[in-house]
Amino acid sequence: MSTKALRKEEEENLLRRADDLCRQNNLRLTPIRERVYRELVQSGGPVGAYDLVDRLSSEKKRLAPVTIYRALDFLRDAGLVHRLATQNSYVISHGQPDVNAMKIMFVDSKTGETIEVHSTEVAEAVKKAAEQAGFKSVSPFMEVEGEIAH
Amino acid sequence: MSTKALRKEEEENLLRRADDLCRQNNLRLTPIRERVYRELVQSGGPVGAYDLVDRLSSEKKRLAPVTIYRALDFLRDAGLVHRLATQNSYVISHGQPDVNAMKIMFVDSKTGETIEVHSTEVAEAVKKAAEQAGFKSVSPFMEVEGEIAH
DNA sequence: ATAAAAAACGTAATAACGTAATAATATAGG
């Protein structure tokens, strides 16, 4: 099978999973929200909010930034999308939401390329450090900058 | 000794350390840079760049944002200040720069309050995860959101 | 079915954050 076809299949998987997740949690994956999610899936990496505005706007209909931000907020709340604070961009979340794992987004400082890794080891170590700091709970998402080994 | 006096003493310690560090590395802690650093020290927490603009501007002399950003860039490069990407703010760095430790900034999701913890355990776990992700090097700074146990 | 309530969306304006370009000052080494 061609890589293109594979990517298409992966795409459909993600969309279906998103759909299921929303249905199970009584969340409404409206057309706009799905379009934003799909665009992030297809891009295969982080995309800025205003890039999404451009990509999802047509000649006839220009979407407003707030429309995109609202959709992104929904997707983030649903755990489907991460915001990369260091990059001012947004990226889909891969992998099953493993409750005990820390979801680490490694961000290449130069290219902005991202790779997501889930690690229970990091989760535990961070939890321990959090207790030391007097934090009772910590976000299961982290962002770490670094350099990809090319 | 009063807590106020203690804080004042801590303040002076930090200023002195910053001064020493710059001297030892042939970095110039110019008046503006020192004022920015001092303001961050005195605030005792994260401060936004434009807040710094306001606080360091007087009636007669209004500082331009770029002035603050440059000072912040210097302080960050010197390792004296962290940028909190999730908060769009800046905060002083505590503790000796332990090369083998991950410097974790825990950020309270509600108040923005921060506590810094250094952990070699987290550093190692993250390093392992980074290798898994194909990253050859990672930043020694992390930011983790969570909730302070009050 | 109908009315009330809640959620989502459209539109416009604005706030907040950050950078570029250029010129003026200050500093350091020969």
Place this chain on the structure above:
DNA sequence: CCTATATTATTACGTTATTACGTTTTTTAT
């Protein structure tokens, strides 16, 4: 002193995110 380099000032511009308010759509309860 002279020159190269670093720092600062000022203005303008670009990007990112939110607020306000009214309308439409969907959900919930009667």
